Amino acid sequence: xxxxxxxxxxxxxxALAGGVFYRxxxxxxxxxxxxxxxxxxxxxxxxxxxxxxxxxxxxxxSSLEKEKTFKSFMIVYNIGVPISAVMMAxxxxxxxxxTELSKGADAAIxxxxxxxxxxxxxxxxxxxxxxxxxxxxxxxxxxx
Numbered sequence: 778x779x780x781x782x783x784x785x786x787x788x789x790x791x792a793l794a795g796g797v798f799y800r801x802x803x804x805x806x807x808x809x810x811x812x813x814x815x816x817x818x819x820x821x822x823x824x825x826x827x828x829x830x831x832x833x834x835x836x837x838x839s840s841l842e843k844e845k846t847f848k849s850f851m852i853v854y855n856i857g858v859p860i861s862a863v864m865m866a867x868x869x870x871x872x873x874x875x876t877e878l879s880k881g882a883d884a885a886i887x888x889x890x891x892x893x894x895x896x897x898x899x900x901x902x903x904x905x906x907x908x909x910x911x912x913x914x915x916x917x918x919x920x921x
Contacts, residue, residue: 778833778836778837778842780842780851781829781830781832781833781836781842782829782830782833784825784829784851784855785825785826785827785829785830785833786826787825788821788822788824788825788826788829788858789821789822789825789826791821791825791859791862792817792818792819792821792822792825792826793818795817795818795821795862795866796817796818798814798866799812799814799815799817799818799869802814802870802873803815803873806873806874808873810872812869812872812873813865813866813868813869813872814865814866814868814869814870814872814873815869816865816869817862817865817866817869820858820861820862820865821858821862824858824861824897825858828854828904832904835908835911839911839915840911840914841907841908841911844907844910844911846903846904846906846907846910847903847904847907847911849903850900850903850904850907853896853899853900853903854896854897854900854901854903854904855900856893856896857892857893857894857895857896857897857898857899857900858893858897858900859893860889860890860892860893860896861890861893861894861897862893863893864886864889864890864893865890867886868886868890871886
């Protein structure tokens with residue numbers, strides 16, 4: 778449970794920093810339009826802080842953290858979410874600065890962000906699988 782709470786705190790700090798950076802960077806550059814940078818803040822709060830708070834609640838009343846798939850979730854998910862957030866920030870900064878990207882650079886940003894999203898999705902599946910295994914273990918123990 779402590780690992781989940783620590784991860785939640787780290788993601789909350791990153792989300793707050795992302796929000797401040799977005800606000801100040803757009804103000805400094807007199808940018809008023811939509812940008813991917815503006816979504817980093819909420820993504821980190823929801824996919825980071827909120828998910829790990831929920832995981833901590835489940836871990837408190839069960840043996841969730843002992844599941845192999847939960848350990849895999851912690852690794853995969855904590856690689857995927859930061860990759861996605863960083864690439865959203867990169868995309869947003871280039872949008873705000875009006876940077877002309879080559880097709881290769883644009884594809885590279887999208888590709889790396891896609892890898893981050895795939896890892897995040899795989900992490901979600903691992904988390905749900907760990908929850909199911911934990912539930913099955915609890916249900917089996919209660920039948921005996």
